Amino acid sequence: MSKKPEDLKLIDENGRRIDGRKFDELRPIKIEAGPLHRADGSCYIEWGNNKIIAAVYGPKETLPRHEQHPLKAIVNARYNMASFSVEERKRPGPDRRSIEISKVIGEALENIIMVEKLPRATIDINIEVLDADAGTRCAGLTAAAVALADAGIPMRDIPVACSAGKVDGHVVLDLCKEEDNYGEADLPIAIAPRKKEILLLQMDGHLTPKEFDEALELALKGCEIVSKLQKEALLKKYMKEVNRENE
Amino acid sequence: MSELVVSEIKRKYMHKLAQANKRIDGRAFDEYRPIKIQTNFVKKAEGSARIELGNTKVLVGVKLEMGEPYPDSPESGVLTTNAELIPLASPEFEAGPPDENAIELARVVDRGIRESEVIDLEKLCIEPGEKVWVVFVDIHVLDYDGNLFDASSLAALAALLTARVPNERFDLGEDEPLPIKNDPPISCTFVKYGGVIAVDPCWEEEMIAEARLTVATDKNGDIRAMQKGLPGSFTIDEVRKIIKSARDNGARIRKVLEKAVGR
Numbered sequence: 001m002s003k004k005p006e007d008l009k010l011i012d013e014n015g016r017r018i019d020g021r022k023f024d025e026l027r028p029i030k031i032e033a034g035p036l037h038r039a040d041g042s043c044y045i046e047w048g049n050n051k052i053i054a055a056v057y058g059p060k061e062t063l064p065r066h067e068q069h070p071l072k073a074i075v076n077a078r079y080n081m082a083s084f085s086v087e088e089r090k091r092p093g094p095d096r097r098s099i100e101i102s103k104v105i106g107e108a109l110e111n112i113i114m115v116e117k118l119p120r121a122t123i124d125i126n127i128e129v130l131d132a133d134a135g136t137r138c139a140g141l142t143a144a145a146v147a148l149a150d151a152g153i154p155m156r157d158i159p160v161a162c163s164a165g166k167v168d169g170h171v172v173l174d175l176c177k178e179e180d181n182y183g184e185a186d187l188p189i190a191i192a193p194r195k196k197e198i199l200l201l202q203m204d205g206h207l208t209p210k211e212f213d214e215a216l217e218l219a220l221k222g223c224e225i226v227s228k229l230q231k232e233a234l235l236k237k238y239m240k241e242v243n244r245e246n247e
Numbered sequence: 248m249s250e251l252v253v254s255e256i257k258r259k260y261m262h263k264l265a266q267a268n269k270r271i272d273g274r275a276f277d278e279y280r281p282i283k284i285q286t287n288f289v290k291k292a293e294g295s296a297r298i299e300l301g302n303t304k305v306l307v308g309v310k311l312e313m314g315e316p317y318p319d320s321p322e323s324g325v326l327t328t329n330a331e332l333i334p335l336a337s338p339e340f341e342a343g344p345p346d347e348n349a350i351e352l353a354r355v356v357d358r359g360i361r362e363s364e365v366i367d368l369e370k371l372c373i374e375p376g377e378k379v380w381v382v383f384v385d386i387h388v389l390d391y392d393g394n395l396f397d398a399s400s401l402a403a404l405a406a407l408l409t410a411r412v413p414n415e416r417f418d419l420g421e422d423e424p425l426p427i428k429n430d431p432p433i434s435c436t437f438v439k440y441g442g443v444i445a446v447d448p449c450w451e452e453e454m455i456a457e458a459r460l461t462v463a464t465d466k467n468g469d470i471r472a473m474q475k476g477l478p479g480s481f482t483i484d485e486v487r488k489i490i491k492s493a494r495d496n497g498a499r500i501r502k503v504l505e506k507a508v509g510r
Contacts, residue, residue: 036335036336036389037302037304037390037392038249038302038337038390038392038450039249039335039390040249049290051288051289053335053389054335055335055336057249057334057338060338078334078342080333080342082289082308082331082387083308083310083329083331084289084291084292084295084308084310084383084385084387085289085291085292085308086291087291088312089312089383089385092329092345092385093344094342124334126333126334128333128335128387128389130288130289130306130387131288131289131291131292132291133290
C-alpha cells in the first residue's frame with residue numbers, strides 16, 4: 001500500500017469506484033477449461049485485466065525416487081509472471097514474491113486434493129500470469145483449481161479465491177490496480193466452498209475487527225459467484241465432449 | 248497422461264504412413280497447420296501477439312525500456328530476445344534458467360529480426376552514446392506441439408509490427424509506432440523422417456525427425472536465412488524441393504501476418 005497522490009479519488013460522490021463498480025461488484029470474469037493440448041488439465045482465466053493460464057501435469061511418478069512420499073502425493077505449485085505482464089519489464093524467473101505465492105497457493109490446493117490416494121506421485125501445477133492487474137494470486141488459484149478438475153485429480157471440492165479490501169474508508173470487493181496501490185487494506189482468501197473452509201488467508205494494511213468481518217463476508221460472497229463460473233466452465237467443456245460422442 | 252516420448256509402435260506406424268504418403272494428422276506433406284494470430288493480447292506490453300499454429304501456442308511480448316547503447320553502436324537502439332520454455336507448455340520442459348533449446352530458439356528468432364533489419368534501430372536513439380531504447384522481445388511458449396521456430400518468429404514479428412514506443416511514460420512526448428525498416432523474412436521449417444519431408448512438423452514428427460531445415464524467404468522470394476539441425480542429412484534435390492516449398496508457404500504465411508497486423 002503506497003501513499004496516495006493528493007488529487008486521486010478512489011470513490012466518487014455517487015459511491016462508485018474508480019472503474020465504475022459498486023462496492024460489492026466483481027470485475028468481469030471469463031473462465032475457459034482445457035485450452036491447452038499438451039497439459040493433462042488446463043484453464044484460462046480473464047479477471048478484469050488479468051490474463052492467466054494454468055496447467056496441471058500428473059499424477060506422475062515422483063523422480064528422483066528418494067523424494068517420493070510413501071503415503072501421499074507431492075503437490076508442486078509454480079506461480080510465474082511473464083516478463084511483459086507488468087508495467088516495467090520483470091526479469092524472467094522466480095523472485096521472492098512469486099516463490100511465496102507459489103508456496104501459499106500450493107498449500108491451499110494440497111489441502112483439497114486427495115493426496116493420500118496417490119502415494120509416491122507428484123502433481124505439478126503451473127500458473128502463468130500473462131497480463132497482470134491486481135489480484136493475480138486469487139485469479140491464479142481459481143484457474144489452477146479448474147485445471148486440477150480438468151486433469152481429473154481427485155479432490156474433495158473445487159477451491160476458489162477472491163479478495164476484499166478497504167478503499168477510502170469503505171470495505172469493497174475485488175480490488176483493482178489503483179485500489180490495490182493506494183487503498184488501505186487487501187484481504188485475499190481462498191475457500192473450499194462446500195464447507196466454507198478457509199484454505200488461504202492473507203492481509204496487508206489496516207482493518208478494525210468489524211471491518212475484517214465485513215471484508216470477509218464480502219470476499220466469501222465473491223467466492224460464491226466465482227465458484228459458479230468455475231463449474232460452468234468445466235460443464236461447458238465436458239458437455240461439448242459428451243455431445244461430440246453422441247453424434 | 249501427457250506423453251514424454253514417442254512410443255516405438257507409434258514411430259513404426261508413422262513410418263508406415265509415410266510410405267503410403269500420409270501424415271499422422273492427415274495433412275499433406277507441404278501443408279501448414281491453420282495459423283491464428285491475435286495481436287495486442289497483453290495490455291501491459293508495448294506490443295504482443297498470441298499465435299496458434301495448430302495446437303502449438305506461443306505468446307510474444309515486447310517491452311521497451313531506456314538503457315545505454317553498446318559502445319560500438321552509440322547511435323543505435325538495442326534489441327534483446329529471450330525465450331522461456333516454461334513447464335506449463337510441455338512435460339519435457341523444466342523450470343529454471345533457459346536451457347540450450349531455449350537459447351537456440353531465442354537466437355534463431357533474434358537473427359531473423361536483426362539481420363534483415365526489421366526494426367529501424369537507429370531511430371531508437373534518444374541521446375547518442377547515452378540513452379537509447381532497449382527493445383525486449385520475450386517469447387513465452389504456452390503449448391508445445393512442434394515447430395516452435397516458425398510459431399515464435401511469426402509471433403515475434405506480429406508483436407513488433409504492432410508495438411508502440413512508450414514516449415509518454417518517460418515524458419518524451421506522444422507514443423508512436425515502433426519504427427519499422429524492412430519487410431520481414433518468413434521462416435519455414437521442414438523435417439525429414441522415413442524418407443519423406445514434411446513442413447511444419449507437429450510434436451510427434453519432431454520427435455522422430457532425422458534432419459531439420461529452416462529456410463527464411465523475403466517478399467521477393469529470395470532466401471534470407473537457413474539453418475539445418477539434427478544429425479541426419481538431405482540430398483541436394485531435397486534441399487531444392489524444400490526451398491521451393493518455403494517460398495510458396497512463405498508467401499501464404501506473409502499474407503496471414505499482414506492481415507493480422509493490418510499492413
